[in-house]
Amino acid sequence: MSLLEVSNLFVSVDNRDILKGVDLEVNAGEVHAIMGPNGSGKSTLANALAGRQGYSIESGCIRLDSVDVTSLEPEERSHRGLFMAFQYPVEIPGVTNIEFLKTAVESHRAAHGCNEISAVEFMRNLRSLTARLELNPDFLKRGVNESFSGGEKKRNEILQMLCLHPRIALLDETDSGLDIDALQVVARGINEFRSPANAIVLVTHYQRLLNYIAPDYVHVMMDGRVIKSGDASLALALEERGYGWLEES
């Protein structure tokens, strides 16, 4: 049974047609990479899946665990196990990272009828995760993403993902703005998350992230459609030859 199923999805933004019939099926345990040139619709797909306002779904369907979530609110999709790591994580001064994470975890627990987590247990888990992501514990006291470096912001996205245990993680250009060391830390976090029970969709421009996270499938988007799918070798071919040859074919 597929965890995520996108069927013939048409999406417009500001009355402009961006996605023009996207099909995608992601099963548990799989890692999919979505590549494509600028403006091909990769980020639009991620945002439409997450339920961003202003991304109008004109037709088509999004299913999570066989449940149609096309008209659900962003938080309902989140509760059903969808997570999107932002390309540009938002800064929220005044709200500390720890307060934010605790509120997010509690929102998920409440949605699933669970009791509040004890502060001690929450902190124990959080300390372990921040250590694995090589984040200074002081990082938790700071405002969400406030004055974070590019690497810290992306690691914070991974920290949130590890706290929320999603079924499917959409990582929108998580590798952008990272130096090699930070890329390795982020990739390690993603690989630790990877399991037979969940799935990952990586939206990326570059092959380099895929050196650290081996994809099972690679899809190429162009002009709002998936025009080619293949295995990891497709990413290598793109790295070598660019996108032009696909356009021509």
Next chain:
Amino acid sequence: MADDFPSTNSNISTLLDRSRARATLDQLGIPKYRSENWKYTNPKPLIDSLSDSSSAPHIAPSSLGGAVEILPFVSAEAKGLISEFVGALANGMDTSMPSLNLLNLSAGYVIRTTACGNGESVVRIEANPEHCERVLIVVESGSTLRVIESTEGGNRVIECIVHDGGTLVHTRLQESTDSLDYSALAVQLGSSALYQLDQYSSGTRLRRNDISIDVVGEGSTIEVKGGWKLTGKSHLDTQISVNHYVPRSQSKMKFHGVAGDDSRSVFNGRIFIARDAQHTSAHLNNKNILTGENAEIYTKPELEIYADDVVCSHGATSGQLDEEQVFYLRTRGLTNQKARELLLNGFLQEVIEGDLGTQILGLEPMNLV
């Protein structure tokens, strides 16, 4: 003009030298709606409430520890301080409301530190609804005083003298939700002195805060933070002026306000830097978030600078919650309402920290780290 205005015949108001108050009233007149200082706030309900004599018992300020004395105005010990200071600072403000306070006084106290270098003294000034009261705070050289103040309606003028090297940390909580509340605060700082104000105001029927801080000694520091969250038909008007008269002092003012429902938020912040006040650093910022469809925000930051070697900034913004932030939180599982609450809380949390933050916003999570 002053004699036409109601004034009580209580012992306390006749004890005071009212000539300064009368002179100010003659000069400025009784506050009028739509005049420069009262452009968006009608002072009439505040003035009318002055003649309502209160039957409620007055609660005197209390010491929570340290070397500090609290003297009623009627006491012999207070006499010298009263004649020297009471009315001297607040009458210099560009509104005659403090003068009306002096002419209608129902209670007054002097709070004075009595020793320096012996740690912090702490005083609580209780809310005294319906009273017209005045407090003179004298922080002697080198001493430190923390004042925790509550207001819930009424008319209160506080004058503070912080002598050289003194520190006054002032936490002010204005929590009433259905009151008429006038507060004036006039502070004068000597050399190397520190004045810190943390203020939170809830929405109420009508609340006006006039604040004036004069720096007359070099090397002094002012840190002011204020936050408010208005709901219903509440009305809050905050007027603050920081006046640097001497070189090498610094001030930072930061105010965050939320205006919801049908509320009205008025803010006027002014930095004045005299010709001689070289090497002054002064910054003022007021940010507002509008959450009510019918709410109104009026904000005006002002700079008046006569010195040429200073670092100053001022700014004000009014807007709505950032929908990008709301979406970010919702993708993490927070409902639309919870996301907005958290963001507004965070916005206020930027200016309401410490004890006040714990009390108002319940900032406990930080303690978990």
